[in-house]
Amino acid sequence: MLSLLAVEIPYWGQSLLRVLGGLVAVLLPAGTIVYVFLFKMMSFMQSRLGPMEAGPYGSMQLFAEVGKWLQKEDIQPDNADKRIFRMAPIVVLMSTFLLVAVVPFGPDAWFTDFETGVFYALAVSSISVLGILMAGWSSANKYSLLGGLRAAGQLIAYELPMVLAVIGVVIQAETMNLQQIVVAQNAGSIFGSDIVGNPYVLTQFVGFVVFMIAVQAELTQAPFDMPIAESELVSGYMTEYSGFRFLIFFIGEFATAGVFAMIASTLFLGGWGVPFSWFGWTTMDSVDNWMNVAGPLIVFTKMMVLVFLIMWIRFSYPRFREDQLQRFAWKVLIPISLANIMVTAVLKVAF
């Protein structure tokens, strides 16, 4: 199956590669996002330099930070529910690792070729809410509990528009398998022209916008960062966490941003593929093997573009109020995405 550059690899080798690949696919984007966007782009937008001392242009700063966190004392509040307190960050990180399992990186470079890929991604992304609620409750701190409850309310409210936005793509691609969604986009054509294939960002632009707003809210990035509103709640459900447990939350936050951006690029930007007409490919089987190497790089590039969007909005807009947030989800995003589904379905039948 996995014939990377036409080399046959035994099954155990494939499995090992997939596990290692999963670790890389979660941790590498997280590190890159933190350095490029959180350290450097944010500094640039705020007219300062950001970290400059550790390594050239501060590129080793990340290792210094990780080292610092690992050295710190592991503090657990006296009244906390210790076992759940320790489990919570792991549940959040686990949800990220489950999420990356369905992202395809090439014709053979996938972790699982799941029939219900999109549906699965939406389902496991909601597991992180459990971790956040556990963290908020077990800390035995009012601010933490409030943060956890806000997070749960927000994530439930924004999961709906996210699911509804994806349905447009599923209708158009006629499949929920992410691999086949990629093929449908790159083998497709718009008005008979197949120069750029048919990336759904063009035909499903409304869905794309709704999806990205919902992602922003699911990631609790500003302007949707009420759960960790530092001026009201110290830092929400993470208040009592320090040392490497905080580090796990931190990695989870940015790794999830990366993975969601990968899923968005798969759904709307054509994923690992280039338009098949460029190389005369027509179906999945005719794709050349070198795409297994080029594919991950293409996904990574698209992910960086989308994370740039997320971070740009994060650094630019002030925080919503809690009632504005809920009203926006239920009265604006959900009606828009429902209308989008209806129009898509009608056009699908008409053409």
Add this chain to the structure above:
Amino acid sequence: MVAQNIGFAIIAAMMIVGALRVVTTSNVVHAALWLVVVLAGAAAQYILLAAEFVAVTQVLVYIGAVMVLFLFGTMLTRSRIGRDSGLNNSYAKLGIPVAVVLFAAMALALSESFGTEKLPSDGSLVTTQQISDQIFGPYLLPFWALSFVLLVAVIGAIVLARKD
């Protein structure tokens, strides 16, 4: 087939432990979290049966929505950390015979209707497309009826919650 059986045994044992802990633990939030273990185990069993769509739906609906709402509700109302007394009411013992009778009835119904019949082992999957063809074909009317029941529940909740 052996690997599936071992997987089934491990998951089933996990589910039984989880289910017992749900009713024996003395903390409401712990009970809810043990219930998550049971529901996740059910999803894993569906995966073993190659029923992907049902498994994913189980995760999305029960773990992602119902349990989060459970936790949300208990944390808003009675979110004490530590042991909680008076969780059992006076009818607690009545649950045991009810559970036994239910188990017997379900086991009997299953063995009566399927007997020694086995799932085809050639891996013939029921795809999502087939499920949707069934729901939006012969089962359209029950589907509508269910949606209507849900709509009634939603409206009822709003009527109860509104103060004006």
